[in-house]
Amino acid sequence: MIGGRGADDDGVADAEAGFEVLDDFERFSQVDDVFCRSWWDESIRDERSERFYATYRRPLTEWRRANGFTQRDYALRNASWHVSDVFTEMYEDRDRRDGFLDPLSMLKDGPDTGLVPESPEESTRHLKQVAKVFGADLVGITAFDERWVYTERFSSTTGEAKPNDLPDGLTSVVVIGQSMDPDLIRTAPSALSGTATGLGYSQDAAVLLGVAQYIRNLGYQAVPSMNDTALAIPLAIQAGLGEYGRHGLVITPEFGARLRFGKIFTDLPLVSDRPRSFGVKEFCEQCDRCAEACPASAIPHGGPVAVALNRSGLTGVRKWSVDGEACFGYWSKINSDCAICVRICPFTRDYSKPVNRWWRRLAGTRLRGVMLRLDDRLGGGRRLKPNDWWAGLASRRPSRWSPRSPRSPVRR
Ligand code: B12
Ligand code: SF4
Ligand code: SF4
Numbered sequence: 440m441i442g443g444r445g446a447d448d449d450g451v452a453d454a455e456a457g458f459e460v461l462d463d464f465e466r467f468s469q470v471d472d473v474f475c476r477s478w479w480d481e482s483i484r485d486e487r488s489e490r491f492y493a494t495y496r497r498p499l500t501e502w503r504r505a506n507g508f509t510q511r512d513y514a515l516r517n518a519s520w521h522v523s524d525v526f527t528e529m530y531e532d533r534d535r536r537d538g539f540l541d542p543l544s545m546l547k548d549g550p551d552t553g554l555v556p557e558s559p560e561e562s563t564r565h566l567k568q569v570a571k572v573f574g575a576d577l578v579g580i581t582a583f584d585e586r587w588v589y590t591e592r593f594s595s596t597t598g599e600a601k602p603n604d605l606p607d608g609l610t611s612v613v614v615i616g617q618s619m620d621p622d623l624i625r626t627a628p629s630a631l632s633g634t635a636t637g638l639g640y641s642q643d644a645a646v647l648l649g650v651a652q653y654i655r656n657l658g659y660q661a662v663p664s665m666n667d668t669a670l671a672i673p674l675a676i677q678a679g680l681g682e683y684g685r686h687g688l689v690i691t692p693e694f695g696a697r698l699r700f701g702k703i704f705t706d707l708p709l710v711s712d713r714p715r716s717f718g719v720k721e722f723c724e725q726c727d728r729c730a731e732a733c734p735a736s737a738i739p740h741g742g743p744v745a746v747a748l749n750r751s752g753l754t755g756v757r758k759w760s761v762d763g764e765a766c767f768g769y770w771s772k773i774n775s776d777c778a779i780c781v782r783i784c785p786f787t788r789d790y791s792k793p794v795n796r797w798w799r800r801l802a803g804t805r806l807r808g809v810m811l812r813l814d815d816r817l818g819g820g821r822r823l824k825p826n827d828w829w830a831g832l833a834s835r836r837p838s839r840w841s842p843r844s845p846r847s848p849v850r851r
Contacts (some may be wrong), residue, residue: 449820451581451677456714458673461745464755467546467670468591469540470600473751473763475593483764487771494630494774495520496539507629507825508774513630516630516775519637526644534596538640538665541592543648545655545663553658553778559708566650566709570615573649574642577616577693579678579712583609587670590825603668603703611711613650614671614678615705617695619641619781622833625823627778628734632825637698647701647741659707671700679712682719682826684825686729686738686780687761690719692799693787718803726811728820729780735769737762738780778805783820786813788839795839814839 451566453460477492478485497511526537526544535541556562563580570578623635643657647663654661662668672689675681680700681691688696692715730738738761745757752760770776781787785802790794802810814820819839827836 451711451714456673456676457683457720457756458676459745461755461757464586465753466586466588466590467666467753468600469589469603470591470593471750474755475540476751477767478593478595479598482639483767485771487769491771499630499774507626507631509630510631511829512760512825516633516637519634520642521637522641523637531595533775534594534601536595537667538644539667540595541667542661543644543651543665545648545651547652547655548573549655549658549803551658554655556708560708563709563710566613566654569653570646570650572647574617575615575646575650576618576698577617577680577691579614579675579680579787580709581612581674581677581679581711583612584674584677586742587673589667589669601615605662605668606708608707609660609704610706611704612669612674612678613705613709614675614680615643615646615650615701615703616675616680616691616694617646618644618698621697622823622828623820623837624697624703624782624787625776626825626828627782627822628773628775629825630775631828632640632778633781635773635778635841636699641810643699643701647703651703652705654703654705657707659705661707662704664702664704668704669702669794671702672700676714677711678716678744682714682716682718683758684729684784684786685723685727685759686733686784687759688781689747690784690786692717693790695788696781696784697787717799719808721805722786722802725808726785728783728785728811732779732783732820734777734779735762735765737765737769765773768848782822785814785819785839787820807809 473483477488494513497515498510498517500510523538527539529537530544537543567578574621592603596599617639617640619635623632626632643665651661651663675689676683681689684690684696690696691698726741730740739759743758747754748760748762750765751763790796798810823833823836
């Protein structure tokens, strides 16, 4: 259904997910996201953006000698994208860019007759077990919600819109979270840190294809999707994977915002999860560390707003919104993607350590201000020098991962 969801709907009620969807809501066309605009819109596409994309095809050899932007850093970053690129480029001659503009292609059909249906509870338990064994770090399920499905896809062949076709009868979305390497993220901004992104997509492709094929082998439909087809963030929140933060990303209790999402659309009967809240919204209302640290001033300081900042923003949802044009402009300037906002966010920490689990618990209470100051005092989110990463010194350099950090201010 389109429009706001009431408590009686099958899906998650908007209030429970913390969503404020307004009467002027309009579904989004992928043609208008900044990456697609950088193909067709001259106000985004320029020499810098062309060079930015070119570096993913061939490592820059002599752009900058700067720490984290050397040929070695680009060599590693591009290698991390390689598996994902193989899928993306496989059917370019058929006007497809799998995983980014089109769903991942499924090669094998399932059987003609489906598995005698077990209870949705059993199917859900099995599916989550399968996703984990394939390598998913997180998995959540939500009802199919057409509001977050793009109205159109973008064709890189024609430079124009094309239909966002999905099979009829899809009922659920399986949202899969893939954590990104913590030490690489600590080196942001750098070409080296882009390795965490590339690895995330390469791993995501393998996990999504495997889980989707399992569903098809049971005799049901499955459409595996990375960045294509639909907006991941509202689906991940509805599927109970985390809460929305000021930096426009989903913060999970397990990894903070240090993860990527993939999704599988299916008609396998499954039980949906419920949204989880652990105090992120209230914390963000007191903290604006990401907004302070963003070199492009792309992250808002104030409260959530209902207006789209430019044509790359969704209309009719009151939320914190990042200026995608400004963010991408910074990427073009530094010739790599950025993740400073992920690194700097106090929720990005290693929750296998009891001290960090305590921090998270108290950050969800009235002690949130104290927890924020504590993180500041302990130098939370400090950048790891890319050379130190290459020297194998990450584990010896203090961070939120090793709580005995010296006192020092947070630096970009
Ligand atoms: C395009 C895009 C970008 C672009 C441009 C965005 C734009 N406005 O065009 C830019 C360059 C900004 C970008 C940057 C980054 N991105 Co990005 N991006 C996407 C992508 C492919 C499409 C999103 C889109 O269509 N946005 C256009 C409109 C809808 O933007 P918007 O109105 O501002 O809405 C944003 C949020 O408010 C939220 N959102 C959308 N609808 C709704 C509805 C509700 C109710 C709520 C609460 C939120 C919400 O999602 C949108 C994300 O751009 C998604 C994958 C996907 N299919 O969702 C990944 C995605 C959002 N990016 C992701 C990441 C990790 C990043 C970066 C950290 C880069 C990196 N190193 O990986 C930065 C972070 C910047 C930031 N703080 O937001 C992850 C987020 C994971 C997470 N933990 O939440 C995603 C899901 C990709 C993935 N495979 O996991 N990204
Ligand atoms: S990715 Fe970098 S430029 Fe973009 S919003 Fe985050 S900090 Fe700002
Ligand atoms: S840095 Fe602070 S304001 Fe930004 S998302 Fe994280 S907790 Fe929220």
